[in-house]
Amino acid sequence: MTYILALDQGTSSSKATIFDRNGLALGRGQVEYDNIFPRDGWVEQVPEVLWDTSLAAAREALKVSGLRGLDLTCIGIANQRETALVWDRQTGESVYNAIIWQDRRTADRCEELTTHEIAEVINSITGLLIDPYFSATKVQWILENIAGVRERAESGDLCFGTVDTYLIWKLTKGASHVTDATNASRTLLYDIDSLMWSDQLLDFFGVPHSMLPTVHDSSALFGQVSGEYFGKEIPITGVAGDQQAALIGQACFSPGMTKITYGTGCFAMVNTGTNRLKSKHNLLTTIAYQLAGQPIYALEGSIFSAGVAIKWLRDNLGLIKTVEETEVIAQKTDDHVKGVVVVPAFTGLGAPYWAPDSRALIAGLTLDTTTNDIVTATLQSIGFQTADLIEAILADEAIVSELRVDGGMASNSWFCQFLSDILSLPVERPGDTETTILGAAMLAGLGSGMISELDEIAERWSLDSSYRPSIAIAKRDSMLGSWRSAVKRALLP
16 A cells, blocks of 8 residues: 655644545544734744644654554645745744745735836736735835845745745755645735746745745656655655635536635635636636646635634633534524624634725624624624625636535534524535645646546545525524624724
C-alpha cells in the first residue's frame, strides 16, 4: 500500500491526515494555537509556530495511523490564503510576524487605491478587488515599516510567500521557493490570464521580483522533503489554497458545482470552468485549480467571520461552553429570536460589501432577549451572509447547479437546514466534512501518479445528508429584510 500525508495549515490550527490512495483517512493530528492582536484590526501569527505545529500535527497523524514516514509516497498541502510572510533567504529567519488574511491594517491604503486608476487595472489583471484581505498591501507594509527590510529585499536577500510557500521552504530546508497557481492568484500580484507575476503590479506595490516564488500547477513536483523530518525524502506533489483544496475535496469539477466551506470564515466558490467571469457584484474571479497548464476559474465570495463568531460566543462572552451546544440551543429557540440580529463584522464585512472599517453589532435587543437568542442569531448571521453571496453569484449569471457544504459548522444539522431555508436551495453535506485536507491529498495523488484523473476523485465523493427548503418564502424574505437593515447600520461611519 502507498499513503499520502496531507497538511492543512489553517488560521487557528495546523492539521494533518494520513490517507490511502482511495481517500480513506487512517490517522489525524491537530495542534491549535492562538493568534496575536497587536492593535484593533491587526491580526498576526508567529511564522515558526505555523511550522512547528504543522510538523507536530504530521507526526501525530503518523503515530495515530501506526505508519512511519517510510510508508509515505507523497505529501499534499492546503493552507490559509493571502497571509503574507517575509523571511531571510539564507537563515530562514522571518523579518516580521505573518500578517494573516483577517488583518485590516492597510485599510486606509486600500481605501485610497479604490479611487485610483490602478483599481480597474488590478481587477482586470488579477480578478480581485482592492482590499486589505489580499497579500500585496501586507508585504508592502512590511517593506515600508520594518527597518532595513526594503534594502535587504532590493538586494535579493529576502523571500516572500504565502503559507504554502513558507512550509515548502521549511520542509525542503530552503531548496524550494515555490507556490501553486491558486495561491499566487490571491496575492493581488498575479495575472490570472497570462499565468505570470505582473510586472506592472509588482512595480506599483514596490515588491522586488526576486522575492517571489516560482508558480507551478496545483499538481506538480514542488520539492523533496528533507529526510530529517520523516526518515526519508518525500516529494511534495499537490498544493492549493484551502478553499480551492475544499473544491477539489468536494469533487466540484463541472461548471455550476458550488462548495461553501465554514471554517474561521466562510467561503463560497462556484466552478465556472475555463470561462473567466467578470463579476459585477463585488465577487472575486480566481483560479480554482490548474492542471497541465490549464487554469479552471471560479467566482468566489468570502465572509470574514463564521466559525470565529461562534468561538467569540464561547471564549469572549461565555454564552456557551462548547461549539456543539449551539445546535441544541438553536433547536429550542424561536426562529425569529425575538427580533435579535447579529452582524459579526469583527474585522469588517467581506463580499459583497467589502467594508473593512465596519464593526460588529447586535440589533433588536429588548428586556426579553436571552443568551439563547444571541447564540441563535449569531448562527443565523452566517446563513444570512451566505445568502448575500449566493444572490451576488446568481446576479453575475453564474449557474449554481449543486451546492455542497463542508467545514466545522457543516456538522451542525440545524444550521444546514437553516441554510437551505434561507438560500431556497438544496444543500448537500458529504460523508467527510474535512474536505480541505482531503483535496490536498487528492492533488498530491494526482501529482504523484497514484490517481490518474479527476473522475477517480469524483467517484469517491459520498453524500451524508441532504437538506431541502422548508419555510415559506414570505418568512424567508422577512428574516433577510431584518438582516439587511442591521447591515446598513453596521455600514454607517
